[in-house]
Amino acid sequence: MVLPLFAPAVAQGAIVPLPTDGDVRLPQQSIRTFLNTSRPDRHTVKLPLAVLNTLVWRGLPTERTLAAPAVTAWVHGLRDADPFLRDECGVILLGEVASVAVAHPLYDGLPEVPYQYKELLGAIWREPLTGRLAPEERARTLASLLYTDPEGRAFTAELVARSGLAPTAWLKRLFAALLPPLLHFLYRYGTVFSPHGENAIVVFDDHDIPVRLAIKDFVDDVNVSAQRLPEHDSMPDDVREILLTEPPAFLTQFIHSGLFVGVFRYLAPLCEEQLGVPENEFWSLVRAEILRHQARFPELKDRYELFDLLVPRIERLCLNRNRLHLDGYRDRPGRPHAAVHGTVPNPLHLS
Ligand SMILES: Nc1ncnc2c1ncn2[C@@H]1O[C@H](COP(=O)(O)OP(=O)(O)OP(=O)(O)O)[C@@H](O)[C@H]1O
């Protein structure tokens, strides 16, 4: 992609191939972020890939890429000034602390050029998890909880067995590790991450009991409320200009779709089959954790209505519709939005 599209710069020697540093790197589940396994304390590196995966081409848009460190600084600043997030949740936010992007000299100025040609050359350096865990802690992606081995045994069932806890007690600990930081960012700061199985990392103690959450993917995936909150006053202009916004009622979609629909919908039947926890009990534990969090911060009551996770029905995001009906494989000038089509009942709603 680079040779044909940046040929003049390559010919002039303005773009040169770098030699290898000799380190071995391992792609993470997103395929395009690499872990340095030779020196695990080094930053992970996120690169543009010219592949269309799920909804979008996996490039690094110039402006957004350059804004990554500023977005990180703002998100870190919120956590560092908030004793609940910092001390109680101990939430780990894997900051995107440095970035580089090369704009295409012609394409970036032409609105009609397909967006994937404007995101081809850049890198984001992200803090690794190494060094951020206590000695007894161990981290695994949220997606790993859905893994079932060739004999049909769920990884989650193995972790529950190792913990020595009753399944419902372990699930309570899981929800208590995952939800409070995500809920607090939503309710207090009108800010959401995209907490799907690949972006969310569960931290376990030495008994394989979930204790806290690590989360990554900020400049691409963080969204803030389009209805401005007083808590947004601390947001610098460069962050405000770049962060994606959504109306409050849609902001909750990130938790609904990413976590509840994308992960819990599959984890619930797995827990029913392998751990004997009925699905409705699974969901009532999720609901109880949300209500527990709300009771903890009564002063945010109006936010619970503004960002209502317990609505009777939730909208369906259908990525297949993007592929089959709306966007297909055609080129388009901008990144598509996930297709919203119809609604489904919300298992967290108490009828
Ligand atoms: N279990 C999973 N859940 C969600 N996405 C997954 C999963 N496993 C692999 N993926 C892939 O990971 C990517 C998730 O998209 P997302 O926008 O969060 O990440 P990214 O920005 O490409 O990379 P990174 O998370 O490393 O910053 C997609 O390419 C998707 O196909």
Ligand SMILES: [Mg+2]
């Ligand atoms: Mg990701």
